[in-house]
Amino acid sequence: MADTGMLLALAALLFTIGLVGILVRRNLLVMLMFLELMLNGVLLSLAIFTAHAGSAAGAVLIFLAFVVAAAEVAIAVPLVVLLARRRRSLDPGAYMDLRG
Amino acid sequence: MTLPLTTIVLLPLLGFLVNGLLGPRLGTRLVTVVGCGLPVLAFLVAVGAVMQLEAGDGAALVETLFTWAPFGERSLDVALYLDRLSAVMVLVVTGVGSLIHIYSVGYMKGDEGYARYFAYLNLFLFFMLLLVLGRSLLVLFVGWEGVGLASYLLIGFWFDDPAKAAAGKKAFITNRVGDAGFLLGMFVLYAALGTLEMDAVNAAAADGLLPAATATLVGVLLFVGATGKSAQIPLHVWLPDAMAGPTPVSALIHAATMVTAGVYLVARLAGVYQLSPEASLVLAVVGVATAFFAATVALVQTDIKKVLAYSTVSQLGFMVLALGVGAHGVAVFHLVTHAFFKACLFLGAGSVIHALGGEQDLRRMGGLARRIPITFVTFAVATAAIAGLPPLAGFFSKDEILWFALAGEQGGLLLFLVGAVTAFLTSLYMFRLLWLAFLTPSRMAPEVAAHVHESPRSMTGVLVVLALLSALGGFIAVPHYLEGLLPLPAVAPGRAAWHLPLALFAVALALGGLAAARHLFGGEARPAAALAARLATLHRVLTNKYYVDELYEGFIHRPLVWVADRVLLRVVDRLLMDGLLHGVASLARGSARALVRVQNGQLQRYGWLVLVGLGAGLLWTWPHV
Numbered sequence: 001m002a003d004t005g006m007l008l009a010l011a012a013l014l015f016t017i018g019l020v021g022i023l024v025r026r027n028l029l030v031m032l033m034f035l036e037l038m039l040n041g042v043l044l045s046l047a048i049f050t051a052h053a054g055s056a057a058g059a060v061l062i063f064l065a066f067v068v069a070a071a072e073v074a075i076a077v078p079l080v081v082l083l084a085r086r087r088r089s090l091d092p093g094a095y096m097d098l099r100g
Numbered sequence: 101m102t103l104p105l106t107t108i109v110l111l112p113l114l115g116f117l118v119n120g121l122l123g124p125r126l127g128t129r130l131v132t133v134v135g136c137g138l139p140v141l142a143f144l145v146a147v148g149a150v151m152q153l154e155a156g157d158g159a160a161l162v163e164t165l166f167t168w169a170p171f172g173e174r175s176l177d178v179a180l181y182l183d184r185l186s187a188v189m190v191l192v193v194t195g196v197g198s199l200i201h202i203y204s205v206g207y208m209k210g211d212e213g214y215a216r217y218f219a220y221l222n223l224f225l226f227f228m229l230l231l232v233l234g235r236s237l238l239v240l241f242v243g244w245e246g247v248g249l250a251s252y253l254l255i256g257f258w259f260d261d262p263a264k265a266a267a268g269k270k271a272f273i274t275n276r277v278g279d280a281g282f283l284l285g286m287f288v289l290y291a292a293l294g295t296l297e298m299d300a301v302n303a304a305a306a307d308g309l310l311p312a313a314t315a316t317l318v319g320v321l322l323f324v325g326a327t328g329k330s331a332q333i334p335l336h337v338w339l340p341d342a343m344a345g346p347t348p349v350s351a352l353i354h355a356a357t358m359v360t361a362g363v364y365l366v367a368r369l370a371g372v373y374q375l376s377p378e379a380s381l382v383l384a385v386v387g388v389a390t391a392f393f394a395a396t397v398a399l400v401q402t403d404i405k406k407v408l409a410y411s412t413v414s415q416l417g418f419m420v421l422a423l424g425v426g427a428h429g430v431a432v433f434h435l436v437t438h439a440f441f442k443a444c445l446f447l448g449a450g451s452v453i454h455a456l457g458g459e460q461d462l463r464r465m466g467g468l469a470r471r472i473p474i475t476f477v478t479f480a481v482a483t484a485a486i487a488g489l490p491p492l493a494g495f496f497s498k499d500e501i502l503w504f505a506l507a508g509e510q511g512g513l514l515l516f517l518v519g520a521v522t523a524f525l526t527s528l529y530m531f532r533l534l535w536l537a538f539l540t541p542s543r544m545a546p547e548v549a550a551h552v553h554e555s556p557r558s559m560t561g562v563l564v565v566l567a568l569l570s571a572l573g574g575f576i577a578v579p580h581y582l583e584g585l586l587p588l589p590a591v592a593p594g595r596a597a598w599h600l601p602l603a604l605f606a607v608a609l610a611l612g613g614l615a616a617a618r619h620l621f622g623g624e625a626r627p628a629a630a631l632a633a634r635l636a637t638l639h640r641v642l643t644n645k646y647y648v649d650e651l652y653e654g655f656i657h658r659p660l661v662w663v664a665d666r667v668l669l670r671v672v673d674r675l676l677m678d679g680l681l682h683g684v685a686s687l688a689r690g691s692a693r694a695l696v697r698v699q700n701g702q703l704q705r706y707g708w709l710v711l712v713g714l715g716a717g718l719l720w721t722w723p724h725v
Contacts (some may be wrong), residue, residue: 023707031703096701 007048015041028080028090032073039069104149105163105180108190109229111142115222123215135218136201139225143194150187158184158584160299162235174294181235181299185585188432188578189232189364192439193357196566197225200352203447203562206555207348207454217257217346224250228357232364237286237296240365244282244329247358248275254353255345264344274338278328285321288314289372302371315372319379322369323386326362330416333390337649339413343405347450350405355412355446356439363419363435367428370586374426380510384424388505388518391417393646395525399532400632400642402462404449407533411486412442414526418501421519425511426589427504429579434501437493440573441485444566448479451555451563452537456548462533467542471552474560476538478567483534485570487527488610490603496574498523499606504588506602507595520609527613532628535621 018038022031043065050058080090087094115138119131126134153161160183169176182190201221208217227246234240248271256268290296292314293304304310310318326332331339342354353359366373366383373380391414398410415438422431453460455472469476485492488499502523506516542549554560579588620628632639641647698709 019707019711023704023711026704092703095703099699099701 004048004052008045011041011045011048013041014038014044017041026091026093028083028092029077031092032076032080035076036069036073043069103163104145104152105161105182105233106165108142108145108149108194109180109226109233111138111145112222112225112229114138116219116226119215119222120219123219126215128214131215131218132205135215135222136198136205138222139194139198139201142225142229143191143198146190146194149182150191153182153184153187168238176236176238176296178239179235179297180233180239181297182233183299183585184582185364185367185432186232188436188582190229192436193225193228193232196356196439196443197228197352199562199565200348200356200443200447203351203450203559204346204348206559207450208346209556213257217254220250220253220257221349221352224254224353224358228361231361235297235299237289237298237301240298240368241282241286244325244361244365245279247353247361248272248279248329251275251342251353251358254349255342257345257349261344267338267341267344271338271342274335275328278325278335281321281324281328283325285318285325288321289318292318298368301369305371305375310372310375312375315375316378319369319373319376320382322365322372323362323379323383326365326420327386328362329365330359330362330420331390331413332362332386332417332420333393334648336390336394336413337652340406340409340645343403343409347405347446347453350409351443351446351450354409355442359412359416360419360435360439363416363423363431366420366423367432367586370428373423373428377510380424380426382424383420384505384510384512384515387417387420387422387424388515388522389417390414391421391522392518392525393417395522395529397642397645398529399525400639403460404452404462404465404533404537405446405460407462407529408442408445408449411445411526411530412438414522415442415486418498418519418522421505421515422501425504425508425515427501427508427579428586429582429588430497430500430504432582432586433578434497436576436578437485437497437570437573440493440566441482441570444478444482444563444570445486447559447563447566448475448482451475451559452479454555454559455552456544457551459544459548462536464543464545464548465537466540466544467538468552469538472554474554475563478560478563479538480534481567482570483530485573487530487613488523488606489614490607491571491574493570493573495606495610499603500579502606503599503602507591507598508589509592510589511592520605523606524609524613527610528617531614531617532621535617539622 015038018034018036018041021034021037025031025034043062046058046065047062050062083095084090115134118134119126123131149161153159160181162179162181164177164179166178167175168178201218204217204221208214211217224247227243227250229243231240231243231247234243252268252272255271256265259265259268286296289301292310293301295301295304301310305315328335339354339359343350345354373383394410394413394417398407398414401407401410415434419431419434419438422428422434451472452465452468452475455468455475456465459465481492485494488495490496502516502519505511505519506513544552579586620631644650
């Protein structure tokens with residue numbers, strides 16, 4: 001497959017956008033979305049390698065990873081909501097209580 | 101099957117438990133019944149046991165209670181053993197002990213710690229009986245330590261006075277020094293013979309299983325223990341201070357029974373000492389030195405109990421001298437007579453102190469003979485007995501000691517001469533005490549003099565019984581009774597005929613002491629004060645007890661405190677131990693202070709750090725791709 005390199009570059013791009021987004025944005029919800037972007041970048045690369053190798057196990061692994069990702073979001077979003085209720089803010093700077 | 105020996109030992113323990121646990125709730129009357137009744141009962145059982153012993157013609161009674169420590173083929177048993185030697189001791193301990201318990205009823209009346217006092221006294225009796233009846237040295241050692249504990253508790257009985265509490269500690273610690281020797285002696289003996297049962301040890305020694313060098317080592321080491329308990333030089337310092345306890349305690353523990361434990365120990369192991377003339381010589385020299393030294397100190401003491409305390413040290417020295425010249429039976433004889441007259445003297449002194457409302461200073465006594473006549477008469481009898489006037493008890497035992505010091509095979513002229521001078525000094529200081537307390541014109545403060553009263557009948561009755569024993573105790577032929585167990589030493593050839601002249605000489609010594617005391621202290625002219633002034637230096641040295649306490653203070657106590665403070669506390673503890681711990685703690689704190697900057701709570705900063713770590717990891721793995 002000639003466009004494997006392009007697809008991998010797309011996965012790397014998705015990951016990088018997610019990483020940069022997490023590092024520069026100051027909104028917990030948005031950071032969470034960038035986190036998902038990073039995860040999707042990684043999963044995309046996994047899908048590419050699976051297709052490349054023609055492995056059925058890889059396909060199953062991707063579905064499992066999606067289930068985990070869904071579960072993760074189901075926990076992360078209520079956490080963010082609870083935090084926001086407490087401090088009336090989505091800025092992670094409001095939660096610096098664990099500073100050493 | 102009846103167990104008389106076990107019963108004898110356990111009765112006082114029962115008294116201790118009842119009075120110790122329930123004391124304050126029982127009420128004075130019941131405490132008295134339990135506290136005095138059980139020792140008297142123990143005495144009666146002891147008489148029964150001794151009669152049983154005699155019915156068996158002196159064959160020892162043995163009661164094995166249990167095996168304490170079995171190992172391999174050997175085992176250490178807890179067993180009680182009654183032969184004629186322990187029979188004498190048991191009768192003295194329970195008999196004199198019971199009398200002193202009864203005396204205490206009057207003396208301690210109204211004291212806050214009445215029940216506690218009787219509990220301790222019974223505890224002492226329990227341990228003393230264990231000491232005397234133990235078959236194995238190990239059981240004896242348990243009793244040995246136990247009486248030390250009881251002694252400590254009773255010296256510091258009035259513990260809210262720091263001086264008295266300190267006296268208790270001094271007694272305990274000084275005894276521990278001796279105990280180290282005792283333990284070592286026990287170890288050596290066990291290593292050599294594989295048994296600690298004293299009848300077996302004596303039998304083995306008689307069969308020649310114990311090498312002479314080992315016997316000397318064991319003998320000297322055990323004697324180190326005895327110097328502690330029996331207040332011999334150089335461990336005598338605790339006994340005079342032990343007078344801080346109640347006076348009946350001084351009579352029971354620090355005169356009649358506990359302090360004679362060392363003498364009993366040596367007599368018990370006579371077989372070992374017979375093998376070792378060297379160890380016996382050590383005993384003789386230490387004994388006679390202690391006797392002389394303590395007698396000179398007793399000459400100038402002004403506290404009535406201190407005089408008696410030094411007198412006790414001196415008399416114990418006589419007993420050890422007797423042991424040293426091989427006359428073990430005679431030592432036990434003197435132990436018995438001494439228990440009678442010294443208990444009588446101490447209890448008499450207690451009666452005087454009681455009459456004067458706590459006054460102990462001889463300089464503020466005098467003229468008591470008419471005021472408290474029963475105390476005076478009994479005290480005078482006991483004084484004459486200890487001074488060695490015939491036919492009172494002390495004459496017989498002391499005369500025999502001097503006789504064997506002079507004529508026994510292991511005796512010597514020097515031992516005899518020092519002993520004779522000490523006998524003279526004994527008579528001198530005892531009659532000095534008698535004159536100063538009872539016969540000279542009164543020097544009492546008027547308000548004290550107005551309240552002088554004779555003690556209650558429970559006290560004077562005991563005094564009379566003890567005075568009778570002091571007078572007649574010499575006719576109990578203890579050495580003869582014990583001869584099967586403790587044979588008397590052979591008399592050196594050519595000296596057998598000296599016995600009668602020696603006895604006359606001893607009487608002359610006693611009378612000379614009496615006359616000297618009467619001359620020095622009896623008259624109005626007070627030649628004693630003039631003599632003290634003329635020999636001021638000597639007088640000062642004696643008053644300060646040869647500065648032995650100061651010597652120990654300077655050479656042992658101070659260096660120990662210095663080492664403890666400068667080396668152990670400041671260097672080892674503070675610098676080394678604390679330094680190590682503080683160092684570890686400050687290392688942790690310092691590194692934490694550096695690392696805490698990383699954890700600043702900013703989520704993004706953590707993200708960057710993760711990124712940096714990720715990048716570094718990638719770079720590091722790059723060459724391996």
